[in-house]
Amino acid sequence: MTDPSHSITPSAAVAAPHWSRWVAGGLALVLGGLAAWHVWSPTARSERAQRMAAELGAELFDRPLSAAELDTPLQLHPQAKTAQGDTATLRQLLTGHDAVLVHHWASWCPPCLEELPEIAALAQSAHGRNCQVLAVSYDDDWAAADATLRKVLGQSVQPMGLWVRDPQGQGGDEAKMLRLRMGTEKLPETWVVADGRVRARFVAGQRWTSAKMMRWLAAQCPGSR
Known part of the structure; x- marks a missing residue:
């Protein structure tokens, strides 16, 4: 058995x-x-974007924005002012975006004029993603900035990005200028702010439409809003 x-x-x-x-x-x-x-985790994507930015020549940072930076008032374009008025702080303008590219420029800066078409194209590329281009003019009034935008880009009001003006202009109170609070002494410069932290700085004009830049933008801004 x-x-x-x-x-x-x-x-x-x-x-x-x-x-x-x-x-x-x-x-x-x-x-x-x-x-x-x-x-694909947020941390891994952020690290990848940082590596790519460094390869493109950007200075890397990892610091929170100061209260002085966040509370800097910026003047909205006359055609973009809201019911709350014609000014908004950097803190308010960062709201709702995972990453904001803060670009400092002026009509009296020749390298800035050369880069303007690239900045407009960058704003177009970032549209629909979780990124925003915030172009800050240091002209003394909107008339000078508008004239330059019309001459270089064909129209004063740009369809993409957010175009604002620092009320201190070119020769105002330096202690109150956003660019100096952030650390920019020469124009143009572009700062990358993500999740409330300064992550990178691109010094001088850039070829934002290059293939390498587009790959970096895709890494920095991977999804839709």
């Missing part, structure tokens, strides 16, 4: 390999999910 304790039914013999395959498959899915999360 066969000892029941040593008998194996056909169904049990077949079931064991099936269960092992299910366990192995489940483990592979878990490990694959963890690997994908590591690659």
